[in-house]
Amino acid sequence: MTVIRGATTIAEDSADEIRSAVKELLEQIENMNSIRRDEILSIVFSSTSDIHSYYPAKAAREAGFESCSLFSAQEPEIEGGLGLCIRVMLFVEKNIPPRHVYLRGARLLRKDLSGKMNIAIDGPAGSGKSTIAKLLAKDYHILYLDTGAMYRACALKALRSGVDPDNEAQVCDLMRTLALNVEYADGCQRTLLDGTDVSDELRTPEVSMAASSISRHECVRSKMVEKQREIAAKLSCVLDGRDIGTCVLPDADFKFFLTASPDVRAARRFDEMTAKGYRVDFEELRREIMRRDEQDSTRAIAPLRPANDAVIIDTSRLSVAEVLAAIKQKMQEKI
Numbered sequence: 001m002t003v004i005r006g007a008t009t010i011a012e013d014s015a016d017e018i019r020s021a022v023k024e025l026l027e028q029i030e031n032m033n034s035i036r037r038d039e040i041l042s043i044v045f046s047s048t049s050d051i052h053s054y055y056p057a058k059a060a061r062e063a064g065f066e067s068c069s070l071f072s073a074q075e076p077e078i079e080g081g082l083g084l085c086i087r088v089m090l091f092v093e094k095n096i097p098p099r100h101v102y103l104r105g106a107r108l109l110r111k112d113l114s115g116k117m118n119i120a121i122d123g124p125a126g127s128g129k130s131t132i133a134k135l136l137a138k139d140y141h142i143l144y145l146d147t148g149a150m151y152r153a154c155a156l157k158a159l160r161s162g163v164d165p166d167n168e169a170q171v172c173d174l175m176r177t178l179a180l181n182v183e184y185a186d187g188c189q190r191t192l193l194d195g196t197d198v199s200d201e202l203r204t205p206e207v208s209m210a211a212s213s214i215s216r217h218e219c220v221r222s223k224m225v226e227k228q229r230e231i232a233a234k235l236s237c238v239l240d241g242r243d244i245g246t247c248v249l250p251d252a253d254f255k256f257f258l259t260a261s262p263d264v265r266a267a268r269r270f271d272e273m274t275a276k277g278y279r280v281d282f283e284e285l286r287r288e289i290m291r292r293d294e295q296d297s298t299r300a301i302a303p304l305r306p307a308n309d310a311v312i313i314d315t316s317r318l319s320v321a322e323v324l325a326a327i328k329q330k331m332q333e334k335i
């Protein structure tokens with residue numbers, strides 16, 4: 001006997017959607033595995049708790065799966081899980097190497113079966129991109145690349161070497177000797193500058209401002225972009241930054257641009273910094289964010305702006321869970 005797995009998603013909870021998604025999924029499983037209908041012993045479905053309109057088992061019967069036993073069950077509600085999803089397990093009489101089938105939004109459940117993907121999340125400081133990018137990467141079991149940390153590491157090197165981040169000639173000289181590496185430990189990015197892990201030194205206001213300044217120079221950007229593209233070409237990943245959708249990966253599978261009002265963004269950064277034990281002044285932080293916004297969005301090379309095909313989400317009044325759900329919904333619709 002062989003057991004074949006599969007899953008698909010529906011765009012909305014309606015009987016028609018369930019009928020067509022179930023039919024498509026089962027027919028693809030048959031085709032991919034070259035099985036005849038009378039070789040199927042039974043089919044077991046489970047659907048997420050947001051599906052109420054129709055039994056997938058009934059839809060299968062209507063689609064012509066008549067001789068096998070059919071069963072549907074409902075899954076518990078899992079926070080942050082993929083919604084509107086129908087899973088299936090087919091028991092087949094003969095012994096064959098199973099080819100599991102994941103369609104539509106459920107492709108995200110099995111990236112190993114459905115190929116590589118890159119997700120671009122751009123936006124200004126405090127828009128929530130790193131929080132969301134980390135959660136997406138965790139949910140989809142893919143890598144999170146914090147591109148801001150790379151510019152921050154360049155800035156740290158300049159500050160440590162007494163180089164003014166605005167002085168292009170000096171910065172370009174410094175870049176020639178830069179050894180920057182990104183590694184992963186327990187799923188977290190560690191940024192290595194000249195062989196030393198500097199991840200915990202990159203979030204100070206001084207480094208933030210210097211990163212914004214240094215990232216204007218072509219010699220810095222070209223080096224960072226090359227590294228980012230190298231990583232994204234090899235692995236599925238979520239990249240957050242300012243220019244991912246417009247410049248680093250113009251062909252990214254999914255592009256999002258997160259925004260929020262300056263007050264909300266400053267408040268988020270304030271909470272984040274104070275939680276880490278930094279003593280920060282709210283007004284000073286707000287001014288720094290505004291200065292960085294201005295600098296990042298008016299620079300000549302790869303300025304901060306949404307790609308034409310990016311989905312823009314204002315996160316000012318949304319919780320993290322709401323932003324995540326909106327992004328996953330958009331991804332599901334696109335697949």
Ligand code: DC
Pocket residue numbers: 125147148149151152208211212215240241242243244292296
């Ligand atoms: O995302 P962040 O706050 O860690 O980024 C720090 C600075 O780095 C930001 O002000 C501008 C620059 N940056 C950039 O120019 N391009 C990116 N892809 C990421 C960051």
